[in-house]
Amino acid sequence: MKHIKSLIELSGVWFDYHPDRQMKEQWALQDINLTIQSGEYVVVMGPNGSGKSTFARLLNGLLIPTEGEVRVGDFSTSNGLGRFHIRRKVGMVFQNPDNQIVATTVRDDVAFGLENLGIPREEMIPRIERALEVVGLVGFENREPAHLSGGQKQRLAIAGVLAMNPEIIVFDESTSMLDPQGREEVRELMKELHQQGQTVIHITHSAQEAFLAERVIVIAHHRLQLDYPSRDLYNQSNLLEQWGLEVPLPIRVRALLKNQGVELNEPIGNSDEMVAQIWRYLSKT
Amino acid sequence: MEISFQDITYTYSIGTPFEHRALQAIQVQFNQGDYVAVIGKTGSGKSTLVQLLAGLLLPTSGVLQVWDTRIHSRSKKLGEYRKKVGVVFQYPEHQLFEETVAKDIGFGPKNLGCDVAEIEHRVSEAMSWVGLSPDLRDRSPFELSGGQMRRVAIAGVLAMRPDILILDEPTAGLDFRGQRDLLSILKRFHQHFGCTVVHVTHNMNEAAELAEQIVLMSDGKVIATGRPVDIFRNLPNLQVSGLDVPDVTKWIMSLNQKLSTPISTEIYELSTLVDELIHRGRRGS
Amino acid sequence: MNSVMIGQYIPIDSWLHRLDPRSKCIFVFCMLILIFFANNVETYTLLLLVGLMGVALSRISVLLFLRSMKLIIWMILFTTLFHLIFTQSGSIVLQTPILTIYEEGVRQAAIISVRFILLMIFASLLMFTTSPIDLTDGLESLLSPLRRWRFPAHEFAMMMSIALRFIPTLWAETDKIIKAQKARGADFESGNVYRRVKAYIPVLIPLMISSFRRAEDLATAMEARGYAGGVGRTKLRVLSIRRADILLLVCFAIVATALFWMRK
Numbered sequence: 001m002k003h004i005k006s007l008i009e010l011s012g013v014w015f016d017y018h019p020d021r022q023m024k025e026q027w028a029l030q031d032i033n034l035t036i037q038s039g040e041y042v043v044v045m046g047p048n049g050s051g052k053s054t055f056a057r058l059l060n061g062l063l064i065p066t067e068g069e070v071r072v073g074d075f076s077t078s079n080g081l082g083r084f085h086i087r088r089k090v091g092m093v094f095q096n097p098d099n100q101i102v103a104t105t106v107r108d109d110v111a112f113g114l115e116n117l118g119i120p121r122e123e124m125i126p127r128i129e130r131a132l133e134v135v136g137l138v139g140f141e142n143r144e145p146a147h148l149s150g151g152q153k154q155r156l157a158i159a160g161v162l163a164m165n166p167e168i169i170v171f172d173e174s175t176s177m178l179d180p181q182g183r184e185e186v187r188e189l190m191k192e193l194h195q196q197g198q199t200v201i202h203i204t205h206s207a208q209e210a211f212l213a214e215r216v217i218v219i220a221h222h223r224l225q226l227d228y229p230s231r232d233l234y235n236q237s238n239l240l241e242q243w244g245l246e247v248p249l250p251i252r253v254r255a256l257l258k259n260q261g262v263e264l265n266e267p268i269g270n271s272d273e274m275v276a277q278i279w280r281y282l283s284k285t
Numbered sequence: 286m287e288i289s290f291q292d293i294t295y296t297y298s299i300g301t302p303f304e305h306r307a308l309q310a311i312q313v314q315f316n317q318g319d320y321v322a323v324i325g326k327t328g329s330g331k332s333t334l335v336q337l338l339a340g341l342l343l344p345t346s347g348v349l350q351v352w353d354t355r356i357h358s359r360s361k362k363l364g365e366y367r368k369k370v371g372v373v374f375q376y377p378e379h380q381l382f383e384e385t386v387a388k389d390i391g392f393g394p395k396n397l398g399c400d401v402a403e404i405e406h407r408v409s410e411a412m413s414w415v416g417l418s419p420d421l422r423d424r425s426p427f428e429l430s431g432g433q434m435r436r437v438a439i440a441g442v443l444a445m446r447p448d449i450l451i452l453d454e455p456t457a458g459l460d461f462r463g464q465r466d467l468l469s470i471l472k473r474f475h476q477h478f479g480c481t482v483v484h485v486t487h488n489m490n491e492a493a494e495l496a497e498q499i500v501l502m503s504d505g506k507v508i509a510t511g512r513p514v515d516i517f518r519n520l521p522n523l524q525v526s527g528l529d530v531p532d533v534t535k536w537i538m539s540l541n542q543k544l545s546t547p548i549s550t551e552i553y554e555l556s557t558l559v560d561e562l563i564h565r566g567r568r569g570s
Numbered sequence: 571m572n573s574v575m576i577g578q579y580i581p582i583d584s585w586l587h588r589l590d591p592r593s594k595c596i597f598v599f600c601m602l603i604l605i606f607f608a609n610n611v612e613t614y615t616l617l618l619l620v621g622l623m624g625v626a627l628s629r630i631s632v633l634l635f636l637r638s639m640k641l642i643i644w645m646i647l648f649t650t651l652f653h654l655i656f657t658q659s660g661s662i663v664l665q666t667p668i669l670t671i672y673e674e675g676v677r678q679a680a681i682i683s684v685r686f687i688l689l690m691i692f693a694s695l696l697m698f699t700t701s702p703i704d705l706t707d708g709l710e711s712l713l714s715p716l717r718r719w720r721f722p723a724h725e726f727a728m729m730m731s732i733a734l735r736f737i738p739t740l741w742a743e744t745d746k747i748i749k750a751q752k753a754r755g756a757d758f759e760s761g762n763v764y765r766r767v768k769a770y771i772p773v774l775i776p777l778m779i780s781s782f783r784r785a786e787d788l789a790t791a792m793e794a795r796g797y798a799g800g801v802g803r804t805k806l807r808v809l810s811i812r813r814a815d816i817l818l819l820v821c822f823a824i825v826a827t828a829l830f831w832m833r834k
Contacts, residue, residue, distance in 0.1 A: 016821050030494050048460040049430055062794060092794045097526055099787035102795075104703045104735045111806035116796040128806075142581075146738035149327060160795065176458055179327045181527065205460040244462030249532050249555070256559040260564060271536065279543045299632065300762060341749045346759075364757060372753035380750040382775035392772070396755025426781070441754060 006035035007168065007199060012068035015054060018165075019066045019086040027066070028054045030222050036201065039166070043196040043213035043230070045202045047244045051222045056172040056203045060090035072168070091161030091254070095173040097153035098145075105142040106132070106156055113164045117137065120213075131163040135189060151182025158189060165251035175209065187212060207246035211270070218243065231269035272284070287317040287480065288338070288449070293347035295333050307333040309505045311347070317500065320475050322492035323513065324516075325502035326527045331485045334502065335451045338483060340367045351449075371447030375454045377438035378431065386412075386429075387422040393445040411444035414419050415470055432463045439467075443474060450475075453485045464564055468495065472507045493531040493553040501526055514551045533558065579701050584629040585814065586699040591708030593815035597822055598696040604826060605688050612832045614684050620825055626645040628699050638694045639687065646686050668736040702734035707807050724800030736784065743780060747773050 016027035024030075029051045036042055036272055046052040052186040057063040058070050061077035075082035082232065094100045110128045119127070132138050135155040145153060154174055161169055171190065175183045194200045202213060210216050216233045220224040220243035226233065233239075237251045247255075252270045254264055264281060268274050295308040308330045315321050323331045336342045337349055340356065340363040343534035349356040354366050363406075374380065390411055391404045399407065412419060421429070426437050440454070452467040452471065456464040471497060475482045486492055492513065493497055499516040501509045501530035503526035509516060517523070517530050527533070532548050537558065548565075552558050586594070601620070608614050625635055653675045660673035700708070709728030717723050751772045752758070758769050 032800060046504075047462060048432060048762060062790060077584060086798050087794065092791075093790055094787065094794075096784075096787055098739050100791035101782045102735065102788065102792060104701065104731060108703055112797070113795040115803050115805060116798065118802045121806060121808070124804070124806055126786065144738075145735065146742075156695075157791075161658075164795070181326060182528070188540060206459070244460060246461035249536055252555060253536075253559060257562065260559065262563060262564050272539070275536075275540050275543065278540060278562065281561070284545070284566075297587055301637075302631075323643075336749065339753055340747075343750060363777075366753075367753060368755055372750065374746060374750045374753075377750065380747055380754075380776050381771075382772045385707065392756075393754040396757070445754065 001139050007070045007073060008036040009066075009069075010058070010068070012033050013058065013065045013070060014067040015058060015063060015065050028222055029058070029219075032068075034217065034224065034227060036199065039194075039197055039198055040215060041190075041213045042198045042202070042217060043210040044201065044219060045205065045207070045210045045218045045240075045245060046203075046219040048206055052203050052205075053172055053220045055219060056092070056115060056170050056201075057089040059168075059170055059201070060092055061086050062092075064080075073161045088164065090153045091164060091165045091166035091169045091175045093154065093161055093169065095176055097150050097157065097177060100157050101145040101153060104144055105141070106143045106145070106190060107135060109145065110159045110163050112158055117164065121167070127163045127165075128159075133235040134162055134192075135159045150178045151185040153187050153281055154178060154182065155189065158186070162193075168201065169193065171200070171202045171204075173203055173205075175204065175206070183209075185197050191257045205245065207240065211248065218245070220245075234269050235267040253278075287352055288315040289350045289352060290337075291314070291348045292332075293337065293344045293349060295337065296332075296345045299345070300326065302457065307505055308337075308344075311507055312363065313500055313507050313510055315481060315488075317481055318479045319497045320495055321484065321498045322496035322513075323483060323485045323500045323502060324487065324489065324492050324528060326487065327528065329502040330505040331502050332453060334500075335453060335485055338343070339370050339372045339451055351372070368445070369448045370444040370451065371445050371449070372451045373439055373442050373455050374451065375457055377442070377455075378426075378434035381438055381441075382436060383424045384425060385423050386417070386426050389426055389437060390441045390444050393441055395436060397445060398472055407444040407446070408440075411440035414443055414474060416441045416466065424562070432459060435459065435463075435467070439470075447480060449481045450484065451483045451485075454487070455484070456486075456491065457489070471495070487528070489517070489529055489531040490533075501528070502549070503527070513553065517550070572780060578697070580630050580698045581701070582629060584627060584699065585697065585774055586624065586628045588739065588814065589699075589818060590809055590815045591700050591704040592809060592812050593818050594696055594700055595708050595712060595809075597818055598692050600822055601692045602689060604829060605685055605692075607833060609833050613829050614681075614688075616829055616832065617688055618684070621695075624695045625691065628695060630698050630714075634698070635691065635694055642686050642690055646683045649686075650681045653679040653682065677710065691707060703731060704809070706731040706734065707809060711809055717815070724789055724803075732788070739784075740777070740781065744773065744777055747776050752798065 010032050013029065013032040014024070014027055015029040017024050032055065044052050044055060054063060058065060058077070059072070061083035064077055070077045072086045075085045077086055079085055101109050102112050106130060106246065110131055111124055113128060114124045116266070132141065135158050137152065137155055137159060140148070140152070145156065148156065157174075158169070175186050178186065190200050190202060191212065202209065205212060211230050211234055213230050216226070216228055216230045217224060218240070225243070226239070234248065238247050238255055241247050248271070250268070254274065257264060263280070264277050266277055268277060290311045290313045292307060293311040295302070297305045298308055301514065313333065314353065324332060325331045333342065337356070338351070343358055343360055344441055345358060347357070351366070356363070356366070381389050383392060387408050390408045394404045394407045396508055409419065409510070411511065412422070417436050417440065418542070421433070429437065442450070455471070456467055459467060468491060473483065483495055484491070484495065496513055498506055498510065499513055501522060508526055509519060509522050518535055520530070531553060533553055533555065537548050537550050537552065540561070548558070548561055552561065574711065605617060608617055625632060631632055654671050655669065655675075657675035657678050658670075658672055660677070662670060663673055663676055664671040706727045709730065710723055713721065713723040713726065748758070756769060761769070
C-alpha cells in the first residue's frame, strides 16, 4: 500500500498554560491525535472554553505542546527552525477583526506580512493586487481600517494571509464577532479557497457552519470527542447536545417526532433529505 | 402608546466631511410592557435608535415622548430620566471595572441612591436572576469565564430594575448553550417585572421567539412595524432590508414547496410544528 | 464624535497632500521655530499670510481649522488673562478699582495669542494633509540616520503607526464605555474636580483592560504573520523628493530671509 504523507500530524499532544500547577486531567488539551491531509476542509467544533482556540494556536507554533509533537510537512513546531518554516506554511485569521490589522491602510496591511518575509517590492505589488482581488477588496486599497465593516475587516485579514501564499489557513472563530452578512462573506470565501485547493481549518461553535465542511472534529472538555465526515455526523448530530452545541433544526424535528411515536429512520445528511423524508411520511397514506 | 418617536432625525458629526444621517423621520410607538425587537442590518440605524431611547443621544430634530418626558434637541438634565432606562450594550462584559462581582453589580443601584441594605438585596436578587452562584460574590469579575462575565454585566443592569430595558445584541459571541440560557433569563425577567424590553438583534430566530412587536429598520428608516407574523409574512420588505426569515419559517417554506396544502408559516415553535406534522400524518394529507 | 476631528487626516487631494511627508515635516518644524523669531507686527503678519496661503493650498474648509482652534481657546484665554492681570509695565490702558491693565500686558497677551494661533495653523496643516502612514514613514526616514547611535528608528515608527492605527478604535471604545456607565447612572457632569476625576475610574479601568487585551491579540497576530523586528524587512512604500518639495523648501528659505530682514 502506498503511504500517503499527511500535511498536519498531531501525535500524543498534551498542552497546558501552567503545566506545573495543574493536575494533568485538567490540562487545556489532552491526548490529541489526528492527521489532516492537503486540500481538506475541516471544521473544529466545540463550546466556548473547550480548548479549541488553544488547538488552533498549536498548529502554527504560537503555542508548543507540553507533551507530544505537532508536525506540519517536514517540520516540527517544537524547534525554532521548524517554527520559522511553519509560520510561512500556516496562515491564521483570528476572532476579533479589529485586533489583527496592523497598518493604517488596506494596502499597507496586506503588505505587512510580505515585508516581514523580506519579499522585494516589485514582487509584493502583484501579490497584494491578487490577494485583494480574491477577497473582493479591489478599490479599497487606500481605505483606513476604521472605515471598513466587520466583514470587510476580516476579508482584509484573509488577504494579508493569502498574500503570503500559505498552504494551510486556520480560521480561529473568525466569524463569531460578525453580523450575518459579514459571516456569509467570510464563509463564501472559505468555500472558494477550499475549491481552489487550499487546506482550510475552521474553528467554530456554530453548527450551521460546521456542516459546510467535509469533515467535523468535535473538541469538548479538553479532548477530541468526535471526528466524522460531516454527512455522517449530521445524521447523529443529536449527540452534539451533550456538549451544549446546537443540533440542526431538521434533526431536532426528527427527535421530537420520535418522542411522539413517529420514527423516521433513514439516515439523512442535510436539511433537504429531511424535507423529502417528511414528505414521504405525510404522503404514505 | 407610552413611548413614541415623533418625526425623529439624527445626524452624526454635523458640519464635517464625516457628516452622516443615521436616522430619518422616525415615527414609531411602543406599548408599555411589550417585548419589542428591533431588527435590521448593521448600519440600519437600530443602535442609534436605542441610544436615543436611552437618553444617551439627543435627536437632531423631532421629539421622543416617553411617559411624561419629552426629549428633543435641546433637552438638558436627562440624568433622572436615564435612571429609569437600563441598557445592556454589545459585549457588556467590557464595561466591568470593580474589584468584586457584588460591587460591580451594585454600581447601578448605588448611583440610584439605594441604601446599603437595598443594594445588598438587589445584588443577590440580580445574581439569582442571571444564574450566578452566590459564592461568586466576592470574586474578581476578571477571573470569571467570558460567559459568566456577560452575566455579571447583565445583572448589573437588571439590579437597577429599569422600566425600560434595552439590549443591544445581548447574545453576540456566546456559544449555543450560552445563547439559550440568556434568552430564557430575559424572557422570565420580562414576564416577572413587566418592564418594556427593547431588544436589538440581527438574529431573526431571537426576534420571532421573544418579540410581541418587531420594528424593521433599513437605511435609517423604519420600514415596517407589527407582530412577528406581520413582519415575516412580508418577504419583499425583508429582502429590501437585507434580512431573512427565521430558520423554522425557512424550513417550513421548503417543505411547503412539496405539499399541496401548505403548513402555516406563522408557526415559530418546533413543538407546534411537530404537532401539526403528526396531525397531518394521521389524517393522511 | 466631534473631538475626533481635531488633528485628523482629511483625505482629499491637493498640492499640499501630494508633497513628500519629509519635506512637510521639515517645513512645519522650521516654521514652528521661526514663529519664535517674529517680534513685530510685520513679521507676525508675514507668518499669518504664509499660514493662510497654506490653508488655501490645502483645499480644506476653513471651518475645520477654526474647529481645531477650539482645542487651544482655553489656553489662549488663560494666558491672555494672566498677562493682563500680572504684567505691570508701560502706560496704563484701563483702570478700575479691582484691576489695572497696562500697555505691555495687552502687547504680551496679543503676542502669545497670535503665537498659539500660528502654532495651531501649521500643526493642523501637517496633520490634515498627511496621512498617518506617510507621517510615520517620513519620521522613520528622517530618524534613520540616528540608527548609527543605536536609536531604534524602525521600532519607534512601528509603535507610532500602531498607535495611530488604534486611535479611532480606542476612541469608539471610550465613547461606548462612557455611554454604558452613564446608562448605569454614573454622573460625569456634576460635583467638584475630585468627584469628577473619580467618576472616570469606571471608564479608565475597562479601557485599560481592553487595551491590554488588544495589545496581546495584536502581538499574536503580528507574530503569526512573521514579524520579527526591523532586520531583513523590505518596504512597500518608497518616498521620493520631487520638484514640488524643493519648491516648498525654497519658499521656506524666502520666508525666513524676509522675516529676519523685517524683524527689529
